[in-house]
Amino acid sequence: MSAIPGLRHAFFSREGGVSEGIYASLNGGVGSRDNPAHVAENRRRMAAALHVPPEHMLTVFQIHSPDVAVASAPWDTVARPKADAIVSRTEGLAIGVTAADCGPVLFADPRARVIGAAHAGWKGALTGVVEATVDAMEKLGADRANVVAAIGPLIRQPSYEVGHEFVERFVEADAGNSLYFLPGARAGHAMFDLAGFIRKRLDNAGVLVVDDTGIDTYADENFFSYRRSVHRKEADYGRHVHAIVLEG
Numbered sequence: 001m002s003a004i005p006g007l008r009h010a011f012f013s014r015e016g017g018v019s020e021g022i023y024a025s026l027n028g029g030v031g032s033r034d035n036p037a038h039v040a041e042n043r044r045r046m047a048a049a050l051h052v053p054p055e056h057m058l059t060v061f062q063i064h065s066p067d068v069a070v071a072s073a074p075w076d077t078v079a080r081p082k083a084d085a086i087v088s089r090t091e092g093l094a095i096g097v098t099a100a101d102c103g104p105v106l107f108a109d110p111r112a113r114v115i116g117a118a119h120a121g122w123k124g125a126l127t128g129v130v131e132a133t134v135d136a137m138e139k140l141g142a143d144r145a146n147v148v149a150a151i152g153p154l155i156r157q158p159s160y161e162v163g164h165e166f167v168e169r170f171v172e173a174d175a176g177n178s179l180y181f182l183p184g185a186r187a188g189h190a191m192f193d194l195a196g197f198i199r200k201r202l203d204n205a206g207v208l209v210v211d212d213t214g215i216d217t218y219a220d221e222n223f224f225s226y227r228r229s230v231h232r233k234e235a236d237y238g239r240h241v242h243a244i245v246l247e248g
Contacts, residue, residue, distance in 0.1 A: 001150045001211060004110045008050050008094075009244040011104065011152040011213060013222045017042040022234050027224070029098055029239030030059075030077060043241065050094045050245050057094040057243060060086055062119050066128040068136040071095050085118035085133040089140045089246070096243025100224040101217050103198050104152035104242035107133060107207075109142035115244050120198050122166075126173060130201040144206040151212040152242045155227060157182065157193040159218035164188050170197075 001009055017026030018041050023034040026042050040054075047057040055074045060083045069081040071088040086095040087107075095117045097104050102121035108114070118124070118133045134144050161184050170177040180197045181190040195212060202210050217223040229237035 001106065001108060001148055004108060004148065006113070006247045007108055007110065007115070007244065008247060009106050009108075009150070010046070010049055011106075011150075011215075011242045012046055012049075012240050013153075014224050014238060014240070015222060016045060019238065022229065022236060023238040026240075027238035028241035029100075031098075032239060033236045034238065046241050046243070047094060050243060051247070052092055052094045052245055056092055057096060057241070058086060059096050059098055059241060059243075060084065060119075062098065064121050064123040066124060066132045068118075068129075068132050070136065070140070084120075084124045084129050085116060085136070087114065087116040087133060087136045087140060089114045091246045091248040094243045094245035096241045098239040098241055099152070099154065099217075100226045100237055100239045101155040103154040103194055104240070105130060105133070105198060105202070106150045106152065106242065106244045107137060108148050108244065109137060109146045110148065111146050112140075112142045113246055114140045114142040115246055117242065117244055120194075120201075122192070122194060122197075125194070125198050125201055126170065128201075130198060131205040134205040134207060145208060147207045148209045149202050149207045149211070151195055151198055151210065153213055153215035153217050153220070153223050153240070154194055155218045155225065156195060156216035157191050159216055159227070160192045160194060161186070161189050162192045164190070166190075166192070
């Protein structure tokens with residue numbers, strides 16, 4: 001994706017911002033309990049890195065769904081759509097998702113100049129947010145055979161322990177999903193390969209070229225992690241913004 005001309009994208013780490021304490025330092029989560037002025041400055045810095053004004057860096061109100069919003073102009077952050085993915089063919093709009101263990105996926109069809117960003121947590125991935133994003137890109141003129149995707153920092157299998165009810169939900173949906181679980185250290189628990197599952201859904205959607213950062217947000221403290229914050233009994237956690245933009 002970095003080699004595609006006329007395109008900028010970023011999977012931001014937690015470094016380079018102004019937030020303090022558990023939010024240090026590049027927290028982009030407007031839904032966090034961080035100082036709103038700090039979040040606004042952090043998002044301004046991320047927008048600058050993507051060469052867009054702050055009001056042109058768009059995210060959605062994420063609800064762990066397969067729903068996709070289409071961006072053709074800036075929208076008010078407070079009134080942002082409820083969805084878990086964004087697609088666009090408008091130059092100069094950075095479309096992004098927030099995450100802190102869930103899987104951010106960025107998409108681009110360099111020929112049609114259509115882009116997408118999806119928030120693929122386990123629920124969104126299971127219910128089809130990846131496929132819905134590619135479908136929405138095609139409605140804007142993309143060809144899924146030309147789409148390139150990149151999986152960003154997310155919680156990886158060695159860090160992602162789940163209970164038997166979680167495993168049963170996936171296996172009931174498709175018996176083949178058992179491939180994405182390994183036995184856990186505790187009885188009745190398993191380790192879930194979210195990245196591998198997202199890759200499968202990309203394959204199902206007809207995306208032929210997929211890159212993966214390989215970063216584990218739980219294990220790498222350069223990244224925010226919801227699960228790590230819970231284990232540490234912290235009051236809240238920061239969120240990353242991962243975004244993509246078509247240059248004008």
